[in-house]
Amino acid sequence: MGIAKFTKTLLFLSSVFFMGNGVVSADTQTGGFSNATGSNQNAVIVKNLDQLKNAFNSNQHHIIISGNIYGGNKPVTFTFADKKWDNTTIEGQAGTGPTLVNIQLKFDGEMLPANQNISNIVVKNIAFKGNISDLQKLTGNDIQPGGSGVNYEGVSLRRINNAWIYNNDFHDMSDDLFSVSLQSDNVTISNNHFWFSNEWLNMNPNPNWNWIGDWHDLATERLTMVVGANGSDSYVQGGHKMHVTLHDNWFGPNIKGRPLLRGYVHAYNNYFDNSSQPTGNNHAGFSQQQYNALQIGSGSYILSENNYFYRTNNSHLVGLDKKGDAYKFLERNNVYNQVTGTNAQSNANPSDFNLPYHYNTLNGSNIEKQVIDHAGPFK
Template sequence: MAGIVAFATAVSLTVGAAGSGTAAETSDQHTLAVGSPTGFGAATTGGAGGTTINVYNASEFTSAVQRSGAKEVRVNGTINLSDMVKVSANTTILGVGSSARINGSGINISRVNNVIVQNLTFSNSDDDGINVEYATNVWIDHNSFTNPNDGALDIKRASDRITVSWNRSYDVDKNMLLGHSDSNSSEDSGKLRVTYHHNWFDGTNQRNPRVRFGNPVHVYNNYFDSVGSYGVASTENAGVLVEGNYFENTDDPFHLGEGSSDEGSLVARNNHFVNSGSGETGGSVASIPYGYSLDSASGVKSSVTARAGAGRI
């Protein structure tokens, strides 16, 4: 994470500072997403150069994220959703401060391009925290996920060129699914290329991630902390590089196949293990097509626990 703040001149729209629905527009310089993505989602710019919209309740949030054109939607406080809300293209959703939260349901990034979600806590969703499908150029960064009914962050159905960075998941069973079905190879082969880096899998049970078809998928410099069932699973012709991670109190850090899914390929290198199993590897993985800086695995725990999750940018 570069830790750089990007600025752009645009129109700022405040939608009811007290939830009143009163709109006021001023031209100003406003802060967009903090830093910039590395990995497969590096081309993602979200709502850069567009309108800034401050939201305070569910109706304002829904209207803002579905508005066309480039925009940054700034979430203030808790947004209580009763259903999954679809997000339009060229959107940044940015939590303000350390208390911004999406509660009760989650968001769908579906059939769109160029979306950033940053600095939010997703809690108690009746479905997924975030669902990504048929989407490209997505960056999910510095969020927290807790207690979803299904997955914390599911990526599926031909989605591609995505980075998942500096997030924390806790009180989660099915954490991060990549590829939803063994029978979807016609859509997913050659897609589902995702980078997962500097995430904190904090007592999650499984799917950290569980991968079908994507090759390569890059899982690097993450902290796996007391993971229950398993860490990473590579299945159905997937190719996963597991690199420079810190595994602690995790009996099954990574393996091939899962449930009724056939084995994929998995290469592991430069990982650090504390009271953990050694993992299962096999096959070969396509080369990583981008440059990146790999932290020493032994230092990943301290850096990730200090910085991963909402409110820690």
């Protein structure tokens, strides 16, 4: 990591003070609901897929990714599925271009007893990307529900408590780039870059896949993130969990839609970048236009403040699983520059949101510059 970038990032993070339930020390401030520190074990450095598999199979809790690791011509998933994975850090080694290609990290506590989860997870400083030519060649079960292609994300958090995902790059994957679901709680997602390349946008051939019983083209699947799998897995209906903070993330360019938020979500200092403004139809004949930037989902409490929306379409859009589903939404101090479509109206009051931490907000065009300067892996 360059000294200048390292210093800027530490100063940026240290300007936020976490308070409330579980006051944390300066080195664990995340600017949000999480106070995760990850592993305190000795680290193991991995440089290829076999070494990564060996580290995973030997239950290494602190894994450092060095250089580019290719998962193969089908996406491969590493599933961290029980309590032995509490207190885990997966991070990239600065200066090596740490990249996981066709590889998903899935932290999944759904098979644990109902009162248990996997806790204290840190993922940082890694580029997650799909290999487009590999994905275009997938067939059969791989492109239908449950298949390796249609479930391919960078990081998935399922019934996880206390996770910090920061300074990563997520692009060109065939499901959402990232997800938080199954009553996960206390998650901070900060200083990441979520985007799709022009190669993805204009892919040819552009095959049809079946994600949830509905066949459509792969290039249109340009979705960033989901928080809450459905209405029953929301803050309101799911036991008042799903506390998630999104701050200082760079969403775009070439995003079709989302994040779709069904949790208790505080989104601040994010840059929603639709500078490319895709128009027209892709090679399968489907519209390339963005349908929304941020989606307010069923059972959510959403506080959106001091974000920068640039050329976005439908900057905040209410999209519910069922008509009449409850939600609360408050927006304040956001910047809208050359936006199109509509923008949802607030229906909540500041008193509806009780945040157990202090945070510093950015203002005006400074949001764009600061977010871009600090988003993604360290150099």
